[in-house]
Amino acid sequence: MSTSRQDVAKLGPGWNKVLLNYALAMQALDEQPIADRNSWKFLGAMHGFHPQLWINERLIKSGAPIPADLTNHTYGNQCQHGSWYFLSWHRAYLFAFEAIVAAKVKELTGDDWALPYWNYLDSSNPQALYLPDAFVAKTLPDGKPNPLNKYPRRPGIKAIKPVRGFSLEAMDENDFIVGNGTLGFGGGITGNFVQFDGVAGELETNPHNTVHGLVGGYMGNALLAGLDPIFWLHHCNIDRLWEAWMNTPGKTMVRDPLWLNGPADRSFIMPVPGDNAPGVTFTSKDTLKGGKFYRTYDDLIIGTGVTPGVHAVARVNMGSPSKQTVQPIGANAAVVKIGGAPVGTHIDLEPTAAANSMATMGATSPGKEVARLYLSLESVRGSAPSPLLDVYVNLPEGADPALSPDRYAGSLTLFGLNVASQTDGPHAGSGLGYTIDITDLAQRLADAGDFDPNHLRVTLVPGEQITDEEPITVERISVLKRSGIVS
Ligand SMILES: [Cu+2]
Structure with missing residues (x-):
């Protein structure tokens, strides 16, 4: 080798x-x-x-x-x-x-x-x-x-x-x-x-x-x-x-x-x-490099989205990870169960923290406060092996998600859900956790006048492997504010 x-x-x-x-x-x-x-x-x-x-x-x-x-x-x-x-x-x-x-x-x-x-x-x-x-x-x-x-x-x-x-x-x-x-x-x-x-x-x-x-x-x-x-x-x-x-x-x-x-x-x-x-x-x-399980590749550029050796400029650096903070600024009130149809849930936000996130998320000058926003889906459970879930933000009630790409936050393939949800398993069925970055989406919604710092609506749209007979549950959905200093 x-x-x-x-x-x-x-x-x-x-x-x-x-x-x-x-x-x-x-x-x-x-x-x-x-x-x-x-x-x-x-x-x-x-x-x-x-x-x-x-x-x-x-x-x-x-x-x-x-x-x-x-x-x-x-x-x-x-x-x-x-x-x-x-x-x-x-x-x-x-x-x-x-x-x-x-x-x-x-x-x-x-x-x-x-x-x-x-x-x-x-x-x-x-x-x-x-x-x-x-x-x-x-x-x-x-x-x-x-x-x-x-x-x-x-x-x-x-x-x-x-x-x-x-x-x-x-x-x-x-x-x-x-x-x-x-x-x-x-x-x-x-x-x-x-x-x-x-x-x-x-x-x-x-x-x-x-x-x-x-x-x-x-x-x-x-x-x-x-x-x-x-x-x-x-x-x-x-x-x-x-x-x-x-x-x-x-x-x-x-x-x-x-x-x-x-x-x-x-x-x-x-x-x-x-x-x-x-x-x-x-x-x-x-x-890691120098370790007994380290191997090398012929190329680290093509199809990777980065250029090793060249400083990444895709996203502003928020400073040392140990100095960044992650703070929940709102969560929904109850477990959400998703079967064959989309389900909406409401999140009350701390308006000051939300408004501050919106005001600082675009910062690029070194030394300035900068924020990003995320949805956190906690303890997702279900019995299917890899169900597909689409997530939307501020989709009006009754609106067709397929016709609202401007409200699309992301898609999750819940790979391993069956294993993580086994109550007799070594993890006692604690389920899976996911985060979805909604910084750019929130900014676009704000620009369109559709972002209210008092609350957020999240819609979960079932894809394959999610049905009324085999639903999934999401224990809690919260909004996380990540803060740092542009460096
Ligand atoms: Cu894998």
Whole structure:
């Protein structure tokens, strides 16, 4: 694994050598029993595992022995979402996976192999949203079934359908973590091991969650996602986006020892090539440059929305994250339940704080007070694996959301909702948290005379996987004011 990771679009069409070798290795690993720590299923189960679901999906046989290290959370169900460990955990997961596949490729063909990335937001490539041919081909060049197209996705999918909100906007955020972790690029603070908990960071929310939902099928369910070979190319791109972000001046990475050395209550662990060889434990700092789980990319500019080495000017810098404040300036009064129809909810705002936010959000001169506004959706719960929710602000009662793009705040793919809502899970069903930046929207509404500092109306519009039979609930919706000093 000496080479850098490359853009899959640059490897050549169809069955290029990298993807053919990936298919051959995947096939071989998929034939190994789940108890082998190098098997395809073991690797997938590390992300998410649910014995009954896996039996229903005919991935494992009913009554067949299941290795304890998958059910006791040592290796199994280890993936970190909705927390500041999301990026570091997945980086090590990619590293371990790549090493195991590369070892298999070496054994089968003698070739070196590195995991490629799927650069779906490369605006210079008209084919960027297409899954590489090798992932949709029915057969291998020799006519045998194609292992890269073995597990279910959206029926007939050839490309992900660009939806509103699917963007690199997360890359504009300057801070990995702000305040107590409710806001920022990288996810909310958690000291201990939790699989799905707390607040998702901006990069996790979009494009990460969005792509999981757009590919659909196993990719749309955290308990199955790691089994789809495209999962790894998707996460490789997310990892590259993080690396590009960290290398861009003006971005502040977290340096909290709790993150660097975490989690506090147990170690993360990854398998190594060679079945049932002892695994390697690690902390977040092992995934940073110089660490044992660090890998490099051929390019950090194309399709990343930033230019490493060049100071980012996309968004005004609000000063050191530790000096910024995040303060709720209003919340709705009751739990909101969303079924098959849009639901509106009312938020009373502290008028002085809201007016002050509006007055300072456009500040650009160094030393001046500056604010941003966010909607915070707390403890979202439901049983579907990746429901879609559109959010609008100040949509008049009865108005058709589809005809009101000027009130659109954002879309959320609630990836992992099923896992985060399991009351028998290790997180006791605390649900998921999300924030949506409404700074620009609030400014536009104010310019149009439609922003009242006394209150805000939020409308939640159900997309796929949200029905009267399978509703979702949002415990609380609040408005957060983030304040800082332009620097
Ligand atoms: Cu993922």
